[in-house]
Amino acid sequence: MEDRILLAHGSGGKLSQELIVGFLPGLANPILNKLEDSAVFEANGRLAFTTDSYTVQPLFFPGGDIGRLAVCGTVNDLSMSGAVPMYLSLAFIIEEGLPFAELKTVLASISQAAGEAGVKIVTGDTKVVGQGCADKLFVNTAGVGIVPEGVDISAAGARPGDKIIVNGTTGDHGIAVLSQREGLTFHTPVPSDCAPLNGLVADMLAVTKNIHCLRDPTRGGVATTLNDFAGQSGAGIIIEEESIPVDKAVQAACELLGFDPLYIANEGKLVTAVPPEDADAVLARMKHNNYGTRAAIIGEVVADHPGRVVMKTAMGASRIVDVPAGELLPRIC
């Protein structure tokens, strides 16, 4: 194989086939190995189906890369509907000239993350575009999962009294990518939180199926997710500034750069609204999961100010937490 990707690697001809065969060892499974146009598998019941494209720049950052991101992002979107993620598709748009070594590293990450999450890559596609027509590599994953009986999670499901829980510190991913891109160095490096959360969600659902809302606060951060809950549920949300877990290095970076960690993207975080009677048990169970050790109740759903999210600050003041109007940090996912 050449050491860089050529246009011909996307042609459907011999070089395409070499590329596919080169991919296979890391991703092999009986469904993918058939190399048909579609993957075929058995499934029964309620299915969840989702997609995301990943355009993160740079491709590699502390705590992850575009490959890990592409698997975790779609696994997490499925998990947020309570589904057990099963099968992923994988589609590359590659800029001509991308070093093979980088693609191989991304593939190794995809394979590792898929293994960790227990999902199979069953179908895929590769396109190559000329130099200057894409920025190195874009990845799309779509995913299919199975929603267990009795689970009915929706951003419209929040009810007054529900407790709002996050599974850990907010803003790590956005700051990690930004620092890498801009060459910023902090005393303590900030790794991305990029992680598959299906295991954590399974733990939560083992405590109660009565989880009202569940969403991963990616673009737009925790602030945007809470606004989705409030807006779609027609309820108000109050959060306590002091209870929101923020990593010290992220806090310092945000202060330096003028960002609010509540608006910074995460890739291994979830926000949930659960009935008050289940909140403590859910929280306790989350803390026992590797991806929930710093879980915390950060607020609650109220009947007041429907559609609005209000934060009580450490100083005792209240302020509205609005949806961001513009672009804070492009290309972080």
Next chain:
Amino acid sequence: MEDRILLAHGSGGKLSQELIVGFLPGLANPILNKLEDSAVFEANGRLAFTTDSYTVQPLFFPGGDIGRLAVCGTVNDLSMSGAVPMYLSLAFIIEEGLPFAELKTVLASISQAAGEAGVKIVTGDTKVVGQGCADKLFVNTAGVGIVPEGVDISAAGARPGDKIIVNGTTGDHGIAVLSQREGLTFHTPVPSDCAPLNGLVADMLAVTKNIHCLRDPTRGGVATTLNDFAGQSGAGIIIEEESIPVDKAVQAACELLGFDPLYIANEGKLVTAVPPEDADAVLARMKHNNYGTRAAIIGEVVADHPGRVVMKTAMGASRIVDVPAGELLPRIC
């Protein structure tokens, strides 16, 4: 709304929401309208799952555009497994500065093609990258379909004696896109054949479920698909040059440009291998479908030269039809 796409349209914030709401009228359905991270629907049995990214350049060409292509391509990949296409995901990577009017035209095509194919767009994603980081617009679709009982189609299913049938002229799509891109004008314009083939496949399966191979000859053309059948089935294939339908204008363009229509991409064509006893009935039924009026038997599967495709030319000679080694026409899908 602004008249061009801004980075902020991909931010997850207010402009993102405006964009999504702007998308909805054309694509609305009860599953998509919930705007959850995953679409949830009931499905039982054998499912087909596939994905493709579309990077065609230019975005608009005679007979279609990237939107119609993105729907038809994925509908066809599902159909080639015999599945009834049901649900599609839709993910955009947009270059900052793309005129809104172009995006709206693409969305209208998506909506029209999805309507024609009878599929629903149920989940999606939008990313915006800076100017120069993508070439206007890339689209990814993934799709889920249901494989009817008794259908078992595979590129490995060809058996000696099977007849090879195509549903019409070969090479239209590639030549249409190339002419548009290079500003070539022919006496008779060549429109792309871009079309959803699920109805045609349903017609064929109504004649017999015993269809051995079925594939849409996109990148690499009919030649590559036949090589897939021969290679994966461990059988030989003989085709008759004179029986292969080629549009006159496509033939003329190919002669002028030095291309072989057998290697040019199609987006509304299928190649099938069916048992000899079913071939005439399948062919007759195909000819009654709008997308099969020029269907023809072009050859047959043989026990000789396993893995190889041989063409008998009009002059009576034989030549091997190999897989293309390099890139013929980049960015045609």
